Amino acid sequence: MTQVLNMTWSTTLTNTLRAGLTLVLLLTTSLPLRAELLIRITEGADSALPIAVVPFAESGAIPPGDTLADIVQSDLTMSSEFRTLSAEKMLSLPSQRSEVHFRDWRLLGQRYVLVGQLTRQGERLEARYELFDVNREERILGESAGAPLGNLRTLAHHVSDRVYEAITGEPGAFSTQLAYITRENVGDKVRYRLQVSDIDGKRSRVRLESAEPILSPAWSPDGSRLAYVSFETDKPAIYVHELASGKRTKIADFRGLNSAPAWSPDGKSLLMTLSKDGNADIYRMDLASRDLTKLTDHWAIETEASYGAGGDEIFFTSDRSGGPQIYRQKGKGEPRRMTFGSRYNARPRPGHKGEFVYYVHQGSSGFHIARTNLESGEETVLTRTESDESPSVSPNGRMLIYATRQGGASVLTVISADGGAAYSLPATEGDVREPAWGPLPR
Amino acid sequence: MKFSVQSKAIAMLFSVGLIAGCSSTGDPMEDADYGSDVSAVDQQGGSTVYSDGSRDGVSSSQLSEEERMAAQQQSQQMALRDVTVFYFDFDTAEINAESRDALVAHARYLSANPSMNARLEGHADDRGTKEYNLALGERRANAVQRFLIVSGASRGQLETISYGEEKPAVQGMSDSARSQNRRVELIFR
Numbered sequence: 001m002t003q004v005l006n007m008t009w010s011t012t013l014t015n016t017l018r019a020g021l022t023l024v025l026l027l028t029t030s031l032p033l034r035a036e037l038l039i040r041i042t043e044g045a046d047s048a049l050p051i052a053v054v055p056f057a058e059s060g061a062i063p064p065g066d067t068l069a070d071i072v073q074s075d076l077t078m079s080s081e082f083r084t085l086s087a088e089k090m091l092s093l094p095s096q097r098s099e100v101h102f103r104d105w106r107l108l109g110q111r112y113v114l115v116g117q118l119t120r121q122g123e124r125l126e127a128r129y130e131l132f133d134v135n136r137e138e139r140i141l142g143e144s145a146g147a148p149l150g151n152l153r154t155l156a157h158h159v160s161d162r163v164y165e166a167i168t169g170e171p172g173a174f175s176t177q178l179a180y181i182t183r184e185n186v187g188d189k190v191r192y193r194l195q196v197s198d199i200d201g202k203r204s205r206v207r208l209e210s211a212e213p214i215l216s217p218a219w220s221p222d223g224s225r226l227a228y229v230s231f232e233t234d235k236p237a238i239y240v241h242e243l244a245s246g247k248r249t250k251i252a253d254f255r256g257l258n259s260a261p262a263w264s265p266d267g268k269s270l271l272m273t274l275s276k277d278g279n280a281d282i283y284r285m286d287l288a289s290r291d292l293t294k295l296t297d298h299w300a301i302e303t304e305a306s307y308g309a310g311g312d313e314i315f316f317t318s319d320r321s322g323g324p325q326i327y328r329q330k331g332k333g334e335p336r337r338m339t340f341g342s343r344y345n346a347r348p349r350p351g352h353k354g355e356f357v358y359y360v361h362q363g364s365s366g367f368h369i370a371r372t373n374l375e376s377g378e379e380t381v382l383t384r385t386e387s388d389e390s391p392s393v394s395p396n397g398r399m400l401i402y403a404t405r406q407g408g409a410s411v412l413t414v415i416s417a418d419g420g421a422a423y424s425l426p427a428t429e430g431d432v433r434e435p436a437w438g439p440l441p442r
Numbered sequence: 443m444k445f446s447v448q449s450k451a452i453a454m455l456f457s458v459g460l461i462a463g464c465s466s467t468g469d470p471m472e473d474a475d476y477g478s479d480v481s482a483v484d485q486q487g488g489s490t491v492y493s494d495g496s497r498d499g500v501s502s503s504q505l506s507e508e509e510r511m512a513a514q515q516q517s518q519q520m521a522l523r524d525v526t527v528f529y530f531d532f533d534t535a536e537i538n539a540e541s542r543d544a545l546v547a548h549a550r551y552l553s554a555n556p557s558m559n560a561r562l563e564g565h566a567d568d569r570g571t572k573e574y575n576l577a578l579g580e581r582r583a584n585a586v587q588r589f590l591i592v593s594g595a596s597r598g599q600l601e602t603i604s605y606g607e608e609k610p611a612v613q614g615m616s617d618s619a620r621s622q623n624r625r626v627e628l629i630f631r
Contacts, residue, residue: 213608215572235603236576257580257604260573273573278584280577301577317574323533324574344533347571360571367569387615389571434572 048083048421049167051076051112052105055087056127057095060120063152068118068127071156072163074200075174078414079164079399080421085110097130097139105134114163123149131163141166153203173394174199177438178401179207179217179226180412184430191430194228196243199394199437201412201425207241208248216260217436220267226436227251227261227270238272240287252285260303265311271295273303282316295332304347309354317346326359326372338372341379345370347390351417352397358382358417360389369402371417382419392437393417401435522547527611528586530624532569535581537589545586548628549593556596562586563627564604565611567620572606579604586626 053076055069066074069087076082087093091104094115105113116129124146131141141162147155154175161172178201182193192214197204208214212231219226226241238252238261252258256275263270269286282296282305296302300320307314308328317324318335324346327335339345344362351358354374361370361379366386372379383402391402400417403410410431411424425432525544528537537545552558564583566575583602591597612619 213605215576215606215608231605231608256602257576259576273577275577275580280580301574301581303577304571304573317571319533319574324570344570346574362570387568 048081049112050085050110051082051114051163051167052085052090052108052110054090054093054095054113054115056116056118056129057093058118062118062120062125063149065152068116068152068156068159069114071153071200072114072160075157075160075172076163078174078200078423079172080414080416080423081164081168081398097132097142100132102132102134102137105132110134112163112167114159116159120149121146125149125152125155127155127159129159129162131166153198157198168398170396170398171440173396173399173437173440175441176395177223178412179219179436179438180403180432181214181217181434182430182432194226194241196226196438207243207246215434217434218261218263218270219436219438220263221265221439222267222442223439225267227263229259229261238270240270251287251290256280257303260305262306264307271305271307271314273305282314293332295329296335306349308350308357309352315348315350315357317348326357328357338377339379341370349391349393350374351393352395355397356417358391358393358400360391369400369415380419382415383413383422385413390434392435394437395440399437401437403433403435519547519550523551526628528626528628529621530582530626532567532620532624533578535578535585537585542589545589546593549590549595552590552596552599553594556599559599559601559631560590560595561629561631562600562602563609563629564602565609565623565625565627566607567623568607568610568615569620570607572608576604576606579606582624582626586628 053069053073055067073084077084085108089108091108092099092101094100095117096115100113100115111134113132113134114129116127119126126144126146128144129141130139132138133140143162145155145158157174160174164170164172164174176199177196178199179194179196182195184191189211192210192212193206194208194214194217195204195206207226208230210230210232212234215229217226217228224243226243228239228241229236230239236258237250238258239248239250241248251270252272252274254274254276257273257280260273261270268288269284272283272285273280274283275281279299280301280303281294281298282302284293284295285291295314296316296318298318298320300318301324302316302318305314305316313328313330315326315328318327319325321337323343325337326339326345326348327337329335338357339359342362346360348357348359350356356371356373358369358371361368361381363381367388368381368385369383369388369391370379370381382400383404385404385406388402388404391400393400398417399414401412401414404413405411406424410433412432412435413422413424415422522544528541528545530536530538548560552560562583564579564581566578580602583604587600587602590600607623610619610623611625612622
């Protein structure tokens, strides 16, 4: 059942870009005090901080497969805020502070070095790790963490989170999970699968399989439940699925549409699109009482609602102007139209701090992911491929995952939330769609 | 008998055309690009919406040749009922002129056979967002449902469902594939 997709990472950063960045860093190393400023200039959408993740010294029988350093490297690269140095290029392989020669790492153009040891103690793995700032010749992180023997990936993602936070000041999102839907033709039948995996696509598990469509997975704020739409009874209904127990509850099965579930920040209610009164409108359902509150009442289509970062406002799609556009609304108040840049803007997803709203935008060359600054109203188109859909922002607001097509194949792509370098998770069989980035673990 | 059903349907067709014509003048469109998207009207007051179309074969002189017409109509109607898929333009739920004769034939058949039921399955192409497309598919199915009701079918005979972009008739992202996927399928059951 597991690992239905054979997922691999590929980088799209160009070699030219890397060469350019390395050159800048080599020049700056003679002026360490100004290095940070100079790096900031090249930072942003097209740049990344160089970090050497040195293979950890291992003791005891460590399970085979990807090493801890492999996983940390892959995580940091995925963020597009870092680029890593391959082990073959390293002049030494230190595993503790006394073995780190800053001059060597400076020569290699590295800004940070992560070293450590991985030890097996019975049925547990213990990692001790230290992160150094090469220019300042300082240790900026030194700690240890443990995990059960089979959870090397959990441990590695934790190390990635700690490294990310030590450098950027924002929590890492590498220990989070991804939910998505795959659609595959098996003979003359179609199989829809709701899957949950690590954020790098590894350790995927099928949570629901159906011959009928599954749509719109949405994480509860505590990460314990998924809401989604399933057509398994030959009509769309909304289900809430407890991941630990596998228990499912059908919570909305009204006449007509039951779609687009979105959790309230307190996890106690769901926004949803119902057409039981004849026409698609947005409702809020209290999960304990199942009481419904109708939030929009208009003859147009209203759908794809989600809460803003503060929880006091909703964003949704309405075609009341003649085509789908994004609106924001407080309570049951008057909605305000937000998008004007093209004739099709839909499925808004606010970023975690309420600075931006991300959505699907139709441009002259197809459907792209765009964002609008909520304060200034300025719109930026973040992607260039032609069938970009379903943006989902990481819980630290730094990355964005969306579904698109590459050479006819369906893939999930991760970019930095300001539109930086992209990394793709291809599905080798069928389609992969509707990624939903889970919350930070609690 | 057949003639009276037919003339009733024709009368209804005319009146529906008038209603649609009236309500479209008051519709609150902003975007000129969407002038042809009458789906907004479609949601207003339940009036079925379609643009002006041909009413070929219907005139007072022809109606005088009652018997010949009846036989001819019957075979025409059967042929028309072979058409069970109705197509739409991008992001609209406007019933195309070429769909109307077949839909009227289905409505007459349903009216004459009250025990028959049909399911209307609305679909969208792959462009745009999945949840909006789900609502769009429903809007298309509802537009067809209203057309059939106004043309003589009763509401209890018709069930609607939308699959959005989930069940394309044709795989692929060509214009041709997409135009075949923006559809409502009428399925007797």
